Amino acid sequence: MIPFDLRFPTTVQEALELLDQYGEEARPMAGGTALVLLMQQRLVTPQVVVSLSRVDGLSSISANGSLRIGALVNHRVVEESPEVKAGWPLLAETYHRVATVRIRNVATVGGGLAHADPNQDPPATLIALNATVTAASSGGKREMPIEDLFKGYYETCLTPDELITELTVPRPVRPLKTAYIKFLPRTADDYATVAVAVALDVADGRCVDARIALNAAGSTPIRARDAENVLRGQPLSDEVFRAAAATVPAIVDPVSDHRGSANYKSRMAEVFVRRALEKATA
Amino acid sequence: MTAHVRFRVNGESHEVDVPEQRLLIDTIRYEVGLTGTKLGCGVGVCGACTVLLDGKMVSTCIMLTAHAEGADILTIEGLAKDGELAPIQKGFLKYGGFQCGICTPGQILAAHALLEYNPHPTEDEIKDWMMGNLCRCTGYYKIIESIEKTAAGEV
Numbered sequence: 387m388i389p390f391d392l393r394f395p396t397t398v399q400e401a402l403e404l405l406d407q408y409g410e411e412a413r414p415m416a417g418g419t420a421l422v423l424l425m426q427q428r429l430v431t432p433q434v435v436v437s438l439s440r441v442d443g444l445s446s447i448s449a450n451g452s453l454r455i456g457a458l459v460n461h462r463v464v465e466e467s468p469e470v471k472a473g474w475p476l477l478a479e480t481y482h483r484v485a486t487v488r489i490r491n492v493a494t495v496g497g498g499l500a501h502a503d504p505n506q507d508p509p510a511t512l513i514a515l516n517a518t519v520t521a522a523s524s525g526g527k528r529e530m531p532i533e534d535l536f537k538g539y540y541e542t543c544l545t546p547d548e549l550i551t552e553l554t555v556p557r558p559v560r561p562l563k564t565a566y567i568k569f570l571p572r573t574a575d576d577y578a579t580v581a582v583a584v585a586l587d588v589a590d591g592r593c594v595d596a597r598i599a600l601n602a603a604g605s606t607p608i609r610a611r612d613a614e615n616v617l618r619g620q621p622l623s624d625e626v627f628r629a630a631a632a633t634v635p636a637i638v639d640p641v642s643d644h645r646g647s648a649n650y651k652s653r654m655a656e657v658f659v660r661r662a663l664e665k666a667t668a
Numbered sequence: 669m670t671a672h673v674r675f676r677v678n679g680e681s682h683e684v685d686v687p688e689q690r691l692l693i694d695t696i697r698y699e700v701g702l703t704g705t706k707l708g709c710g711v712g713v714c715g716a717c718t719v720l721l722d723g724k725m726v727s728t729c730i731m732l733t734a735h736a737e738g739a740d741i742l743t744i745e746g747l748a749k750d751g752e753l754a755p756i757q758k759g760f761l762k763y764g765g766f767q768c769g770i771c772t773p774g775q776i777l778a779a780h781a782l783l784e785y786n787p788h789p790t791e792d793e794i795k796d797w798m799m800g801n802l803c804r805c806t807g808y809y810k811i812i813e814s815i816e817k818t819a820a821g822e823v
Contacts, residue, residue, distance in 0.1 A: 391669055392688035392734055415732075422691070422730045423711055435688075439735050462724075486800025488778075489712060491724040492731065574799050575713070 387425050391434045398522065398551060401441055406524045406547045408434045414549055415439075416458055416497035419489050444496070444551055449473055453555040457496025462487065464495060474555055476564035476585065480511040483568065486575050496550035499535060502542045502606075509536065509607035510583035511566050512555070513599035520552040527551070533599070536606035563588050565666035569658055571645070578602045579645040580638075580655045582662040586617070593617045598630075598662075603655050604639040612637060613659060622667050631660035671734040677702065678746025686733050693717045693728035695736075696743060704744035704773045708802070715801030718774035719743050725781045744773035747780065756780045759818030760811075767805035775801050779815045788819050 395401040405412055413432035415421050416439070424430040438444070444456035449469035464470055465482040484490055484498075484507045498506060499519060509532065517532045521544055532553075535542050544550070563586040568578035580602050587595040596617040598610040612633035620626045640651035671688045674681070677700050684699045696705050696719065705728060708716030712727040719728050720742040747754040756779050759765065766772040775798070782789055782797045789797065794815050803811065817823060 387689040387691075389669070389687060389689055392671060392732070394734075418732060418735065419712060419727070419730055422732070425689075426710075437732070437734065439737075486713075486715070487781075487797055488715065488718060488725050488727050488800050491721075492726050 416494040417492035419493040420501040455553040461490035505577035510599040510601040514583040514585040521548045563666040627663040692731040695733040715774040758823040759814040763814040765811045765814030
């Protein structure tokens with residue numbers, strides 16, 4: 387790794403001041419599970435690394451009303467949290483399915499989102515659960531829907547002086563019917579060939595609202611709005627699920643790689659959206 | 669720039685001055701001098717470099733030494749007490765949970781962490797937990813058996 391100047395702010399304010407001072411030259415590091423790899427490969431070569439490991443105040447979960455997760459909470463804490471398991475079981479399950487225990491012990495919620503790798507697991511589930519993310523800078527705070535965060539491969543809308551501070555997931559009015567499924571033809575800890583999260587609000591056998599999103603299907607996580615529109619207001623049936631899934635190949639944009647050709651992945655995106663809908667409502 | 673870092677390894681206090689970019693695995697191997705922690709893939713996937721940091725298993729090949737400030741680190745050398753192997757080490761020996769041995773320190777520490785967290789795991793729970801520790805000698809059945817027998821007290 388190329389040498390850098392390592393700083394240890396102890397408050398969010400100090401961290402934001404350092405990011406403001408050094409701008410493009412600085413990168414914040416939480417657990418470092420992604421950033422260390424990028425730095426070793428010299429894809430990212432910051433002069434200043436702002437370690438968040440000693441920053442107080444971003445490491446708690448609260449579930450009074452909405453679920454609020456501090457950006458420095460690690461994946462393992464989310465998957466094990468009794469509040470998350472009770473109120474947002476799909477979120478606990480999704481964080482459980484990221485990489486391995488070793489990585490989940492260290493990788494943080496905010497760090498994972500800022501890394502913006504479209505193959506990651508949490509984003510699709512967070513879109514399906516209508517999550518928002520809060521970013522702070524020395525100039526103030528802004529909150530945005532999670533799907534607005536991602537701009538491209540490893541690219542977010544955050545400016546160099548901004549830091550993700552919190553993730554908020556609204557509490558559903560009634561339990562949602564949910565599923566997160568990954569197509570993993572190689573190994574269980576591999577990135578998915580395609581992955582789908584669905585969250586359906588169902589009353590009297592009819593879909594009141596639907597939110598569907600895909601990972602590993604393009605340069606960002608992708609929300610399947612056309613599929614949602616097909617479902618909304620309809621009674622649940624295999625026919626409606628098929629019609630919803632049929633809209634998906636047109637909105638995904640996967641790359642051909644060793645996990646499959648772009649055409650194959652587009653077809654599998656349709657198949658996995660249908661299966662996710664079936665699993666959620668089974 | 670140099671980082672001054674204090675931590676404990678296997679109960680013993682250490683203070684080291686290392687370049688800020690120095691990874692924890694290199695500090696453990698070359699500053700502390702404990703070479704049971706192995707470098708495998710170097711990208712956090714294979715589990716050969718596993719140690720327990722404050723009781724939680726981590727990949728030392730992708731962690732800055734400075735992020736271990738104040739931590740209590742357990743490496744494979746710290747598992748045996750007073751010359752007696754820990755139960756999980758006896759289990760791996762008795763049931764042949766290794767072949768070439770390069771992945772074994774990581775396998776044993778991961779299995780130890782599992783049994784601390786869940787003393788009686790099912791086979792599926794063992795597989796789910798141990799998924800991140802790769803063995804290229806294809807010894808997984810023996811590894812699972814070693815953990816199951818250790819959990820059952822049959823070592």
